[in-house]
Amino acid sequence: MSTAVIAPNAVARARQSAPRLRLTTRGRVVLMTLAATPLVIAALMFSLNGGDAAATLESNENAFVYVDVTAGQSLWNIAETHAPGHDPREVVAQLIELNQLPSADVFAGQQLAIPASFSG
Template sequence: MATAVTAPNAAADARQAAPRLRLTTRGRIVLLLLAATPLVVAALLFSVNGGGAAATSESRENAFVYVDVTAGQSLWNIAEQHAPGHDPRDVVAQLIEVNQLPSADVFAGQELAIPSSFSD
């Protein structure tokens, strides 16, 4: 009977005697380097790519010419008048996009922005 009582204690002693995992100083350094490497690479990429956007002091005030629509005018008439060297279909499409118009319909008194590049 003594063997039956000591067997469970022997198994418990064997579990307690198992060594714990311990990191050496060299192991800690390697683990730290593995964890820090992606952070260092990301910081380098951000610093190299950081100069991509730069503010300029150029003024874009003259980027558009503003006209008021008169009675009976259409976008086609305005396109022919302000961009004679360009295809009116392209100019009308761009006027609709620039002015965020829901359709090609314009009304008297409406102000339209015309890109100054058309007046060249």
């Protein structure tokens, strides 16, 4: 009877060369799907809840007071007249932005919107 002798190094090399985990294409797809699903759900929840806007039946028609500019009047004069308790520089800046004026120059006959909160 003959006995085969296996070298101890051959067994160790066979174990080292064999991969521990073999991932097939299908396995990769399943793994990526499982990893991406929570991210997709979180993105959908964020996009659906991100823009909370409330509609009301209340009208904001009285939110502004409209003023006709007279000859010789400036935004500074209008700011001092209609918002006496506020800093005129800030009021002028808000009037320029609100009325979409290209500069601080106003002309006689021009109509300006002034927030009603200033006239208070």
